[in-house]
Amino acid sequence: MEDSAHPKRPVTVADVAKAAKVSKATAARVLGGYGVVSVQIKDQVMAAAAALEYRPNELARSMSTGRSGIIGVVVGDIENAFFSLAVRGISDAARLAGFNIIIANSGEQLDAERSAVDLLIGKRVDGLIVTPARCDRLDHLQHVRRTGVPLVLFDRAIPELDVDAVTGDDREAALTATRYLIGQGHRRLAYVSAMDAEKGGLTDIALISNSAVRERVEGFVSALTEAGLPNPLHYIRLGATDQHQTDAVMKRLLSETAPPTALLASDSLVGLRIFKSLQSLGLSMPQDVSMISFLDADWTSVTVPPITIVDQRVYELGKLAGERLVARIERTPLAVEHLRVTTSLVVRGSVATIGP
Structure with a gap:
């Protein structure tokens, strides 16, 4: 049983290299997904990493690659089924492209939204999807643009900001x-x-x-x-x-x-x-x-x-927003667009017909 007073230290690249009988530089190339190594060496390193339950240091990885592998998402009200379903679409699109997401809830409050955006920028996210609480207060979103972090607006559009927006019609x-x-x-x-x-x-x-x-x-x-x-x-x-x-x-x-x-x-x-x-x-x-x-x-x-x-x-709305942000992170050449997803009326039983 692990001694709680002396917890197990994190497994390092050096530990993996030693177990795989390769140099630290070679292990780092395999674990970081860069450079060229033989299939045999790659298999040795990955087997050692799995045996030791190695977990990558995401901060170190972001410093070496310039990416965190994380997308920040700020929604208006996570209690609302609209946003929870949208986040599922965003998350699925992000995961397919190799990104994880961090979700923040603004409660449709501008100050909370600003704080969330600042926090996520501080976490070195690779891009942001934001549902703006107000479309007439742009200072914090303009700051995101100045930092160079890709930004996509979700559910609400702000033409003056000149960034992609994904909304319904x-x-x-x-x-x-x-x-x-x-x-x-x-x-x-x-x-x-x-x-x-x-x-x-x-x-x-x-x-x-x-x-x-x-x-x-x-x-x-x-x-x-x-x-x-x-x-x-x-x-x-x-x-x-x-x-x-x-x-x-x-x-x-x-x-x-x-x-x-x-x-x-x-x-x-x-x-x-x-x-x-x-x-x-x-x-x-x-x-x-x-x-x-x-x-x-x-x-x-x-x-x-x-x-x-x-x-x-809504799922399609979220998925489209996630895909658009990934394209921006990957620097795919695209014109700034306001993308609208069409809706449809589903008639059930809550509307009566009134005679003349």
Whole structure:
């Protein structure tokens, strides 16, 4: 049994070289994956490394190769199924290219995002994928560009930054979903988001700092406008940040003189909170209120009724972001692009048809 007062020291390249009966330089070439050695010598060194349970010193490797083999990922809310599924796609793309990932959660807070970016740059990551909490605060992301670390934005785009972005087709997705609700006879439609509410309500879409939310609201408003429905901003509600706040938002919304008959939830967490709020108010879906939610989260297909959703193909989004970052790390010559992954509407049972 290992003596806890005298723990076993790490196995070094010199230990592997001695066991394999080769020079330290030869062992270093084999273990570092550079230079030329015979197949026989390579097999000797790898067998010795396996027998001794050798683990490479990643810091030393990064100093000699200029790479850490690590990609940093900063997401908005890891509790949200959207981001956890996206991270799976990113991780799979990274692993196929020989990279590991470190994940940081910003909680959609700018200060936490800045701290995470600084920490990951300090860890000498080879590249960063960031979901910016705000698209109007660029200083820390501009700093990443100045350091020369490749950067890809995920889920939200900032054209002024001149870096790759991978997002869904948010405006088109909201437009399609809202048109579907209108096509089912709904004329009073609400959009509910977890984005922090501005005092006095939403008066100018351009002021929304989250590009994904802004584009979805633009699509929502465009569909209402083209249908000739009045005051399209009236039923837009922000601030559904947790269950308590969502309950308050829903109570105010449904207590209006002419409450909405249909809701578009900005993401699956908001959709689930709305579903719970309606249950607590004794309201049924779609008999009392209809709803469409973004993201094909697991819960949306097991509720009664199952929820009509916007399928965002999130795994593909994450995989594409990972592949794009790897290409940047490998210095593949590519023009800066905003890559959009198309969505589709999956019709289930949460939307009622209203007669004329």
